[in-house]
Amino acid sequence: MSTREDILAGLAKAVIDGDPDVSKVWAQKALNAQMDAYEALTKGCQEGMKVVGDRYTAGTMFIPEILLSAEALYSAMDVLRPYIKVQSTVPASVVIGVIEGDVHDIGKNIVKMMLEASSVKVYDLGRDVPIEAFVTKAKETNANVIAMSSLMTTTMFKMKDVVDMLVEQGLRQKVKVMVGGAPTSQAFAQNVGADAYAVDATEAVKAFEKLMKGA
Ligand code: B12
CATH class of the missing domain: 1.10.1240.10 (Methionine synthase domain)
Known part of the structure; x- marks a missing residue:
């Protein structure tokens, strides 16, 4: 054995x-x-x-x-x-994807799996996802959160375009934004106007829960 x-x-x-x-x-x-x-x-x-x-x-x-x-x-x-079971979180939904220009999706898929294991409804847009696709999907599904991943310093700042588009469309109060991926950080999240950052998939579930509880 x-x-x-x-x-x-x-x-x-x-x-x-x-x-x-x-x-x-x-x-x-x-x-x-x-x-x-x-x-x-x-x-x-x-x-x-x-x-x-x-x-x-x-x-x-x-x-x-x-x-x-x-x-x-x-x-x-x-x-x-x-x-893989996670203590059930609040009922909520999330649109997840890897930002435009970036095909690194291994981390995103682990985060997706952990969110699904905690009973969150996940709409996965895949990788190299255009800015507007995040916003369109969130509107269409009434999702509570947009979660974006980036593994490259050359693509990470496009996350700000998604936040800006939410603001332009009057959706920023309604949809929370969570970011992650190796080159991102808490400071980066603040910089692009996101509501939360998490270093790994376990922390992503905790950050999601916190967002939903309005903490
Ligand atoms: C695997 C890999 C690839 C694979 C991707 C396969 C796939 N389907 O994902 C392939 C071979 C395709 C690839 C291609 C390229 N790659 Co590459 N790749 C990597 C590598 C080796 C590992 C990344 C990885 O999967 N890590 C494992 C996962 C589990 O970790 P993670 O993604 O960080 O995810 C965790 C957390 O970050 C967090 N998290 C992740 N996402 C999210 C989202 C949210 C919302 C939250 C809360 C948390 C969260 O939770 C996850 C789980 O714990 C890294 C090197 C490295 N040291 O990381 C380079 C790396 C990312 N690649 C790099 C580069 C440059 C490229 C290429 C441009 C190479 C080329 N010349 O063609 C292309 C990019 C093409 C493109 N347009 O995207 C660079 C990026 C440098 C930079 N500018 O920042 C790196 C850092 C390598 C290096 N040192 O140069 N790559």
Whole structure:
């Protein structure tokens, strides 16, 4: 029987190796060992993705390999998803997407999964989402929150255009705005006029709840 450490290391290695079949097996082992599914995802798969990120930055891993790593993370996430449960939050809905010009959607998909696990209705616009699409979807669905993700310093400031468009259309009081993604921060959120920022998916759920409670 594998230990908790073996399982986390196995998940991380499968992500680093970009092997979706092996990552699925380790995810199932995590469930068999009664491990917390979210812990397996964050401390196993996400740690592996961190190593991938470092190697990409160092120029020792390249785009095709990174895409395989993403696939491996997703295949483990598919196994773990049904077992990730978050204490039910207030009934509410959110339009989520990765901002225009940016295709990095792994983090956004983890945040989406956590919000769904906490019974929030999520309208996912995907990645490289045009500014106006966020506003149009929020109007159409009467969503309480727009949540935007960006992984690039070159695209993050487009989030301000969404906030400005909400103001222009008289919707700013009605729709709250939450932002996240590696280059963003609390200060950045304030800068673009957002209501909340969160560093990871767990904090995103807490920030969402706070927004809905008007805290
Ligand atoms: C994977 C990856 C890719 C993959 C993306 C696959 C996919 N489907 O997402 C591919 C290979 C396609 C790719 C392409 C590119 N990439 Co890239 N990529 C990465 C990499 C290695 C990892 C990112 C990642 O997935 N992290 C793991 C997730 C889980 O973390 P996360 O996204 O931060 O999410 C967490 C939190 O931030 C938060 N969060 C995220 N979103 C949200 C939203 C809300 C509302 C909230 C509250 C919280 C929240 O919660 C998440 C879960 O805990 C990073 C390097 C790194 N060190 O991060 C570079 C990186 C982001 N890429 C970079 C670049 C430059 C590119 C390219 C331009 C490369 C090129 N020359 O073509 C293209 C971009 C194309 C485009 N137009 O977008 C740069 C960006 C630099 C910058 N200017 O800021 C980085 C930083 C690498 C580097 N050091 O240079 N990339």
